[in-house]
Amino acid sequence: MVQNSYFFKVQNLSKSFGGLQAVKNVSFEVKKGSLTSLIGPNGAGKTTIFDLISGFIIPDKGKVFFKGHDLTGRKPHEIVSMGMARTFQHLGLFYRLSVWDNIFLALPGKKREQVLGVFLPQTTLRDEEKILRQRTKEILDFLGLTEKADEMVANLSWGDQKLVSIGRLLATDGEFLLMDEPASGLSDEQISHLKYLIKELISMGKTILLIDHNMEAIMDISDWIIVLNFGEIIAEGKPADIQAHEEVIRVYLGV
Template identity: 40%
Template structure:
């Protein structure tokens, strides 16, 4: 689905991502792991259009998206979450999600000024999509709560829902279990499996190795911006370079 060829990003003299080639495979959970500073988030930023690559090529279903803007990439079906969940804390959870589906609407300033039927119809659709996304992540009962009043785990679920409200094909999750407890981590892992079961493709950055090893179909390992390994969880656990650079001996053959 997403093909990445010789992708590089330099910030001055620093190669944050260096000649990385891989693919985000359709209908699978594609994990990216590595030490802090390995280039994982920069890699997601390149795929989603936040940064433009120094060199290399990114294609989505055969379409070159290398130099597209973030909103253009999103309209083609790539959505993402971030390490820190930024919400409009003084707005309701539902209103936060209505913003997400605005990506798919066509109303402009004139529609707002005249209160056009197109605007009204699109607002209805946005609200329905937001409610569907909330239901999917198990937070229907939170629709009218202020976003600033919900827990960290609930904020993570709202971030999932916000990504889903854009009608994506690929969802990039950047440390979705960061800052939540083990029981909550299990619940978020189940939600990720549910996303794939419903036809989505997932790219996943996460430091919680038990979660990654039980979830991922494929794992790519970055270190100092370079791909040092790629394979199934079993292959990654047994890879000496990965053990040395990141996992440590306690994960070997676990």
């Protein structure tokens, strides 16, 4: 099924785990080139929505559409190949490998790893290797990790490990990026750097759906905010509207 009137949309999405309904009839859209944030208390259903969107769990009902295509029930690797990728709260890095290797291994389309790769001319494989190495360097330069390219990821600070996870996200070359709590555990200086990187990604044409609890950062960088509580959307709007929303203040932001 193909529909072309929107970039990304979820429609009546619901998911229960036993007797707990984690997501209840959630519907929203994300505009191309925008930064939309999902916020709400712990347990509100934010990460479950990410899991439903990215194919890691299947909804009980509802649909997920991306660039007009119905993604509902597709496998995660299929969704990534269509241009959507995500990070995780638990970073899932190769901790015993270098920063360089973590980024390089996330790059798609390596011909030498395909079944017919053994039959390709060595010049073709060398050309591909050169392109992939250049792309890895570009990502490291963008993140400010070039000087740490040879360091083992296990030896990095938490903030730098977060940057490596973003680097692996960028390596997929996805146009729609889902970021799950990228500012969690970061210092003020690291959060400032993260905000700069996210704004740069938007200026480069990426579209971002973000989960985080750092309200100062959320209000600064978001174009649109969706607020969840007990698996339901209780408000959505521009940052100024959300900051003034009485129910959002009561259940999440505080006075």
